[in-house]
Amino acid sequence: MTTTHRSSRAEFAADTTLSRRRFLRASAAAGLSVPAMGMLSACGEDSDDGPSAGGSGGSSSTLRVIHLPWMENVAPWLPDLGTQFEENNTGVSVDVSPLASAEGNPQALIQKFTLESRKDEPSFDVLLGPTPFSLAAPLAKAEVIAPIGDLIPDDILSRMPDSILSEVTGPDGNIWCFPFWQDVMGFLYNKTLMSEVGLDQPPATWEELHAQAQSIAPELPKDTYAYGADWNWVTRMFLPMLVTMTDTPYAENGTPNVADPAALEALRMLKDLGQASPPNSTTELASAEVFQAGKVVMETYWQPQYLRAQEAGLGEDELGFSGNLGGQRNSTVFWSTVALIPANSKNAELAVKFVTDGFLSDDGIQQSIEDAGRFLPLNDIEDRFPDWMKPLYQQMLEGSPLPLNDSFVTVVKDTFQTEAERMVIEDQSPEDTQQKLIDAFSAYAW
Amino acid sequence: MDTATTTPGGAMKPVTTTSGARKPDAGRRFKRALTGYLFVAPVVVLMGVFVFYPLAQTVYLTFFDYSFLADTQEFVGVDNYVEWAQDPMTWQTLWVSVKFFLYYVLGSMVPGLVIAIMIDRLATTYAPSVYRTIFYFPVVLPAAIVFSMWLWIYDPTLGMFAHLSDTVGADSSPNWLGDPDLALPSLAIMNSWRFLGETVIFFLIGLAAIPRDYVEAARTDGAGEVKIVVRIIIPLLMPFIFLVFVLRLRALELVTEPLFMTQGGPVDATRTYGLEAYELFHNQDRIGYADTWFVLLAVISLVTAGFASRRLRSYQT
Numbered sequence: 093m094t095t096t097h098r099s100s101r102a103e104f105a106a107d108t109t110l111s112r113r114r115f116l117r118a119s120a121a122a123g124l125s126v127p128a129m130g131m132l133s134a135c136g137e138d139s140d141d142g143p144s145a146g147g148s149g150g151s152s153s154t155l156r157v158i159h160l161p162w163m164e165n166v167a168p169w170l171p172d173l174g175t176q177f178e179e180n181n182t183g184v185s186v187d188v189s190p191l192a193s194a195e196g197n198p199q200a201l202i203q204k205f206t207l208e209s210r211k212d213e214p215s216f217d218v219l220l221g222p223t224p225f226s227l228a229a230p231l232a233k234a235e236v237i238a239p240i241g242d243l244i245p246d247d248i249l250s251r252m253p254d255s256i257l258s259e260v261t262g263p264d265g266n267i268w269c270f271p272f273w274q275d276v277m278g279f280l281y282n283k284t285l286m287s288e289v290g291l292d293q294p295p296a297t298w299e300e301l302h303a304q305a306q307s308i309a310p311e312l313p314k315d316t317y318a319y320g321a322d323w324n325w326v327t328r329m330f331l332p333m334l335v336t337m338t339d340t341p342y343a344e345n346g347t348p349n350v351a352d353p354a355a356l357e358a359l360r361m362l363k364d365l366g367q368a369s370p371p372n373s374t375t376e377l378a379s380a381e382v383f384q385a386g387k388v389v390m391e392t393y394w395q396p397q398y399l400r401a402q403e404a405g406l407g408e409d410e411l412g413f414s415g416n417l418g419g420q421r422n423s424t425v426f427w428s429t430v431a432l433i434p435a436n437s438k439n440a441e442l443a444v445k446f447v448t449d450g451f452l453s454d455d456g457i458q459q460s461i462e463d464a465g466r467f468l469p470l471n472d473i474e475d476r477f478p479d480w481m482k483p484l485y486q487q488m489l490e491g492s493p494l495p496l497n498d499s500f501v502t503v504v505k506d507t508f509q510t511e512a513e514r515m516v517i518e519d520q521s522p523e524d525t526q527q528k529l530i531d532a533f534s535a536y537a538w
Numbered sequence: 539m540d541t542a543t544t545t546p547g548g549a550m551k552p553v554t555t556t557s558g559a560r561k562p563d564a565g566r567r568f569k570r571a572l573t574g575y576l577f578v579a580p581v582v583v584l585m586g587v588f589v590f591y592p593l594a595q596t597v598y599l600t601f602f603d604y605s606f607l608a609d610t611q612e613f614v615g616v617d618n619y620v621e622w623a624q625d626p627m628t629w630q631t632l633w634v635s636v637k638f639f640l641y642y643v644l645g646s647m648v649p650g651l652v653i654a655i656m657i658d659r660l661a662t663t664y665a666p667s668v669y670r671t672i673f674y675f676p677v678v679l680p681a682a683i684v685f686s687m688w689l690w691i692y693d694p695t696l697g698m699f700a701h702l703s704d705t706v707g708a709d710s711s712p713n714w715l716g717d718p719d720l721a722l723p724s725l726a727i728m729n730s731w732r733f734l735g736e737t738v739i740f741f742l743i744g745l746a747a748i749p750r751d752y753v754e755a756a757r758t759d760g761a762g763e764v765k766i767v768v769r770i771i772i773p774l775l776m777p778f779i780f781l782v783f784v785l786r787l788r789a790l791e792l793v794t795e796p797l798f799m800t801q802g803g804p805v806d807a808t809r810t811y812g813l814e815a816y817e818l819f820h821n822q823d824r825i826g827y828a829d830t831w832f833v834l835l836a837v838i839s840l841v842t843a844g845f846a847s848r849r850l851r852s853y854q855t
Contacts, residue, residue, distance in 0.1 A: 513804045
């Protein structure tokens, strides 16, 4: 019994040793092969596995539509546009998908798309959602995207106001983006709070706002503020003021014209109004939240904030909304949501048709206004907007958007933020602030 | 010299001692070594591809003026290093990062030590794992949730601290993230809270290694609790304190918190060294110069960590 037992154990041990050795060798080889295969595949030629692989070598019946993540919240019907387009265009399939985590980091997106362009492997046929000054301009400069002006149908192009065309036309004269929505800076106010502090009418000009804000501040309850805005963002308070104060809000190099005497006046006003704003205003959109909580009397924001205030519980009868406050000119700042197509795309015409059908057709216009609260870039559709949007629509047609260049990304945004904060928080004089902005902005060239 | 031992089956078999061991021949040694090399090869290859090559490439690019978007690369020698030394933002942002590190180290280590000692004392009485779980919970929360939560907590009008201020009748709540003097400590407080559990766990490990006899002996001799902590526990815990200190050096690289919560403001009060380097790389497309910032930060971190490690070894010996 014992012998048999010992014998079987010895055999088992021998088998185990053998199989363990085999296992060790096999696993070592397998482990080595993983990175080796990765390297080989990285060095090898890409296989041609159809249009979804991203090659632009030939025309494709699959239209790859990608969009920035924020669009999904505003327009949850985007995938339906793909389905409708497939139904109306036989033989075409549409793949609509969001870009993951892209919104917070446009710079990383710029680098990603640039790299794809160099390899001639764009991952999209049309990109929806950027604004001209933040994402489109650097991509146009790097020639990652294609000029799109010749592809936009004439009946659309001829109805686009000059203000919008000026926003999407680069310094080289090319139209680089296809605008389909607009956000327009306007003026919101809380009627209940206004009546509590004895204001019958909202201000009509920046000067009136300045005077009213100073007069009502002492009357307001604790933690309630006369005015709110993202005052450290150049596009959200300074430029809406500047475009009403001068005929030349932008310098020749395309940056805000901070050397204009009106810029100093705007900075002075920004300092006073910024100091009357909620203390969290240095955080983006934070003062809008305070407004939505019923603790800000008046604010400067774009039109979706009116809808968000309603969603937050402020009644329609409690809210007022007007166009941008006046100055010497009736104008405002707006920015378009645009579509971009990659350079050398074989699906460019199909991509433009998708945007035209999806957003600028009769149904598209209706859906964009009713469900997304967006303006559209056509000069003959005023009657389709609800009353609260009409004053802004008129201002948009005459508005002064940031020109298409990458100064906003490279110098304007950050410099303005820092200097405005120095002025409002640390009491830097408007004159010093203006000079620092002139020094920084004048160094920019396209 | 041979001895005998009993096999599990009860039989005796000879065992060869070390002095009498037969050395394996060269072939077997080679095979054994080869197996070992094959095992480490995947790691070496992966480290080479994903760590050493990018690292070498990063150092290489510091000698160039490289623009990714313009696709231009011009050799500039050590100009990037000279510019780094002369750039006022270098020293300004480095100081911000050092201040954050100091706030963070203080804010995480002092409460971490106190809590660890309390949990250690309660270990035999109450469920210590419950406390460990509670304190460790924030560590596993996604960063975006933590940041959003603290943005609300800090909001000077609608936030939790503002409500607390109202409750106690204070005139106004501090502007935590909007005041240049408070913004950086506020970020440090948030980070200290977030990684408090990690600190507590390290200190609990250290406390478990301290013989109970020392504490009992001191107590028998009449030492009070405070004296025991100051004279016995903290000195014996010094290796762990230095270990946590070294691990916290990664705070010098801070990017995400100011990027997400303050964008470097207000008035550059939270513009850390890492954030500035990140923006040089991504916003300004100055890849070579940004790489210089990253490389020199690595050097600074290595020197500091090396110094701390030497101190750590002196405590261990």
